[in-house]
Amino acid sequence: MTKPLRIVDLTNGWAGPMATCLLGDFGAQVIKVESPSHMDWWRGSGLQGSPDGPKLYEQSPTFNTVNRNKIGIALELTHPRGRELFKELIRVSDVLVANYPPRILRKLGIDFDALLAVNPKLVMVTLPAFGNTGPESEYVGFGCTTEAMAGITGVSGYAGGPPQMVSNAIGDPVSALNACFASLVGMFEQERRGAGISVDLSHVEGLLPLNAEALLDYTVNDRVQEPIGNRHRTMAPHGCYPCAGDDGWVFISIASDAEWEKFCQVLGQPAWTQKEELATAVGRKAAENALDEHLAAWTKDQEHTAVMEQLQQAGVTAGAVLSGPEVMSDAHLAAREFLLAIDREEAGMHLYPGFVPAFHPKPSEVHHPAPCFGEHNAKVFGDILGLAEEEIQQLESERIISQEPVLP
């Protein structure tokens, strides 16, 4: 039986926590470390409505999404005893994922060299925005900063318009996936060497492959790509068309000449579709503006899902532009039971993204919702590190561990 990994998660925000969340989904024991004086700042993210309720820090939709399948402790790393206990934890763990800047880890005395001394087989993954070395390694950024620096913002947006941030800070979730992959590759390397390894992951460098087409268009052909809106470089028509209802839209891509023929059939071969030059992508591309108007006139009084179903049944590529609540009720995701309802203390029952990938025959499971602040102090310091109950109480009285955060 492969022993499940034990992961120490010294991260906050989105990218780091989502990386260890995936490892938790896979069955690893993930121990999230916060500090009594500094809770994960993401506990304040995504809050709407009443800003004054009790224990708001347990009610963040975003924090609670990316911290499931972990247990959580609050340990004061600025205190010498706190650091000692952290090292004890590292001694009995396989992987540390940390997203503090290198200088902070050094200052706290928990950089790789210090930790390797207590656990010579440690895999440590650090993920600063710009990497651990280089002239800008101490620079800081959010997901939208790293997205921009990978050149993604610069090629997104309406044609001829200003650059446009991607809607969901793509730098964060992609860095999460890279950090998860780095942790697993790191484990293989550790087993191969029989010794620990420190892995340097720059958010930006992990994002560059996603923008490879634009970057290579420059390195190969000196072409500098700009935003093209909802269009495609070769396919036409290709766009986002208005539908019935409040802010309803459908995305249609005529991906081939054969799809154009099918599309014309669905519409009943109206006169505007019958011009010979429209039979080829080049011809349609030249007539794109006029075609967009015809398409919009056809879609505008229909439901977006109805347009999608009708076109897809006929073999034409189309998709409803789903808002958040529409994702939640999407018929396909529902049929696949993708979204998970998880009940959590202080937050109640909510829907969260399901497991990617889906494994057979051993599917992932939710074994724990996101931990409340310091929820598992007793389990980790008692059961795992073997401290006596009086010692744990002493640590609490000195606020080296706690279940009550200092609020910012």
Place this chain on the structure above:
Amino acid sequence: MKHALSGIRVVDLTHYIAGPYCTKLLADYGAEVLKIEKPGQGEGGRGLPPFFADQPGVERSGLFSFLNTNKQDLTLDLKTDRGREIALALVGQADVLVENFRPGVLDRLGFTAEALEQANPHLVHTSISNFGSSGPYRDYRMTDGVAYALGGWTYPMGELDRPPVQPGGAFGQYIAGLYAAIGTLQAVRDRESLNAVQHLEVSIQEALVATTLYDFVAFSYSGFIRQRSGRQFHLGYPNLVTLPCADGYVGIHAGLPHQIYALLKMVGRPDLANDPRFQTVATLGANAQELHAALLPWLKDQKKEDIYHAAQARGIPACPIPSPKEVVEWVHLKERGHFLEIAHPEGGTLKIPGPPFREYGKPLWPLTRAPLLGEHTQEVLGKKLGYAAADVRQLRAEGIV
């Protein structure tokens, strides 16, 4: 870390972007990847732009050359009995099979679950598809634009009085490839304890939904619907914004109150730090336009590079909005040696981004260029299956390789 995955043998039946990116990630970190393509034109990824000198051709795609580094390549007609037998024999010697056929195609080709289990009872079988192998959209067609729409990425992007706008690029396919690579490694780790074929499935739609957070989960909590908010990032942090400057645009990403005060000081408006409009996340959100207006007079005379370094020196998250050219020429990446140069027979010296992570303090390692179509057919069939040169000639004459 170039040998980290060196014990892992992968049979790669993938095409276009999602599948090849998954096996590239494995190959660049040392796995042995055997890419199987159809004889003649090869897989569809060879038809993806940009092309060397803009001239399409089987060996002329820059993107294919990026997505297939460190792999070996053989051609095989999987629609023939002999081709299938050879592929199954290779699967029998491998640890992992990765494919991104449309649901049902693998079965029709004769690679049923039973056939795979018979070939290799410990196989890790990784599948990537548009919508997964079940459900009403199973056979729906997908482009990147449609993937973003159904993954919930498009609706909140753009201006409120215009249509939503898709992100630029093929991110859904890369994200699915990443999920598949992660799942594959996890399954290889679990293999001994499970003693069975493991199948893992990545749906591109689900991969996109799983990488959003601010929309349906936030709605579930509070009924909040995130609307398009132009060049502002809308939700809790109104001051993540793209603003014009003297020579282009900058990203001002001062999300937290102390960063906003440092920013106001930098632009010569420390007086506004005590302004009641800019005190809490809530009031900053309501008065974001006024805050941005206060920054514009200073920004309009400054260059984006200068703003970047000045802001970062004060601990303020800010950046230029670089073009692809400026990314390739960025000094920091040069110092880290991140872009790699690879000689290609038709493309000259190809410059590509390197692997996403490295050992701390160590340089990246050279990658082997993407294989030519069928470049290793003889070698693989000889070494792995003991075929003599004459056998391979015979297979070639029959059009099987």
